[in-house]
Amino acid sequence: MTAINRRRALSGTAAVAVGVPLLAACGGDSDTTATDPATSTSPEEGSASPSEDGAASGGGEALASAADVPVGGCFVVAASKIVVTQPTEGDFKAFTAVCTHQGCVVESSSDGDIPCPCHGSTFSLEDGSPLSGPASSPLAAVEIAVDGDAISLA
Known part of the structure; x- marks a missing residue:
């Protein structure tokens, strides 16, 4: 198994290394x-x-x-x-x-x-x-x- 260091954990590659998908969740009542x-300063390419x-x-x-x-x-x-x-x-x-x-x-x-x-x-x-x-x-x-x-x- 690959060791997980701080840099890999923060970059998201740790989740790939251990086979755990990252999920986004609703922010609640914020x-x-x-x-x-x-x-917006960066519209999607090709969209108006x-x-x-x-x-x-x-x-x-x-x-x-x-x-x-x-x-x-x-x-x-x-x-x-x-x-x-x-x-x-x-x-x-x-x-x-x-x-x-x-x-x-x-x-x-x-x-x-x-x-x-x-x-x-x-x-x-x-x-x-x-x-x-x-x-x-x-x-x-x-x-x-x-x-x-x-x-x-x-």
Whole structure:
């Protein structure tokens, strides 16, 4: 068996050496919030991130078609980390898709809210406000434009 020294234990290679997987867990009831993608300094390569005014760099990025977004539900554009909602017929809104509790990406739904699969938070289709916790902060609004059936960043 390989000896475990401090450096290996801190780097995580000790877990590999002894065959024990490392697991991440929920932080509990802390007030930690996710990094806002609008202010992130290192967006994922190839993905658009909203700027301070809500538009992606380059602007006008196509997000979805109206048919993708159910009435009374939401559609997540994973590559852009944006969730598009349609609270009522023809009324489209968009928010960051990153949960304000611990940074998980919310899910698409037709159940009348924006659900986070990680810890059970739900958000309003109308304004991104939290409906149930542990999240206590709203999802940030993102400016979109609807032209016929096309939904894009404004």
